[in-house]
Amino acid sequence: QSALTQPPSASGSPGQSVTISCAGTSSDVGAYNFVSWYQQHPGKVPKLLIFEVNKRPSGVPDRFSGSKSGNTASLTVSGLQAEDEADYYCSAHGGSNNFYVFGTGTKVSVL
Amino acid sequence: EVQLVESGGGLVQPGGSLRLSCVASGFSLSSYEINWVRQAPGKGLEWLSYNYVDGSPPKYANSVKGRITASRDNPRNSLFLQMSSLTADDSATYYCAREMLACGGDCYDLWGQGILVTVSS
Numbered sequence: 001q002s003a004l005t006q007p008p009s010a011s012g013s014p015g016q017s018v019t020i021s022c023a024g025t026s027s028d029v030g031a032y033n034f035v036s037w038y039q040q041h042p043g044k045v046p047k048l049l050i051f052e053v054n055k056r057p058s059g060v061p062d063r064f065s066g067s068k069s070g071n072t073a074s075l076t077v078s079g080l081q082a083e084d085e086a087d088y089y090c091s092a093h094g095g096s097n098n099f100y101v102f103g104t105g106t107k108v109s110v111l
Numbered sequence: 112e113v114q115l116v117e118s119g120g121g122l123v124q125p126g127g128s129l130r131l132s133c134v135a136s137g138f139s140l141s142s143y144e145i146n147w148v149r150q151a152p153g154k155g156l157e158w159l160s161y162n163y164v165d166g167s168p169p170k171y172a173n174s175v176k177g178r179i180t181a182s183r184d185n186p187r188n189s190l191f192l193q194m195s196s197l198t199a200d201d202s203a204t205y206y207c208a209r210e211m212l213a214c215g216g217d218c219y220d221l222w223g224q225g226i227l228v229t230v231s232s
Contacts, residue, residue: 003155003157032215032216033215034215034216034217034218035217036217036218036219038156038219040156045206045222045223045224045225046156046206046208046219046222048211048218048219048220051211051214051217051218052214052215052218057211057218057220087155089155089156091156091158091217092217093215093216093217098173099158099161099170099171099172100146100158100161100170100172100216100217101158102148102155102156102157102158103155104155105155105156
């Protein structure tokens with residue numbers, strides 16, 4: 001049950017945009033529109049940012065957006081702010097063989 | 112207050128067993144699917160178990176299948192995770208996480224604060 005592949009780190013200056021990729025396979029990311037993204041600050045509980053590829057829960061700023069192309073999903077953070085500095089994880093549904101799987105995580109730094 | 116609270120963690124010897132609890136307050140657990148997720152120190156998130164509302168057999172990650180058993184007690188608004196044959200690799204913070212309603216799946220909108228399990232002699 002392999003984790004989805006994310007870049008270990010990403011960075012940007014305040015006000016810029018950063019995009020994080022989440023590479024899966026045709027059995028998970030590519031198979032279903034069930035991709036979510038979570039933000040986790042150090043010592044804190046993960047927070048849901050995006051679900052079903054591109055939907056935002058109530059209260060999540062529209063600076064956060066999600067998309068998917070083939071077997072790769074992406075999270076874009078626009079207008080970077082200092083408080084966006086955190087770890088970000090994707091997750092996906094992988095069917096009966098790989099029910100849910102998380103990505104390896106990306107540490108976003110705001111320069 | 113709507114929350115999930117885990118308990119039952121602590122220090123356990125290699126080869127030992129542990130039973131974690133997750134108690135819901137402010138909402139009825141019987142209306143939600145609940146997942147168990149863990150995070151080893153300094154590492155990423157790992158999904159462990161998905162628990163159906165209707166009592167269907169839980170889903171488990173291949174990495175722990177056969178060593179963990181999840182169950183729920185809806186009248187007590189509680190969920191449990193029984194773990195056995197523990198090794199150092201099982202040392203982690205364990206979270207229960209609620210699946211958001213009106214979501215097709217894989218969207219945890221409420222997490223417990225986490226409970227630390229340390230496997231060591």
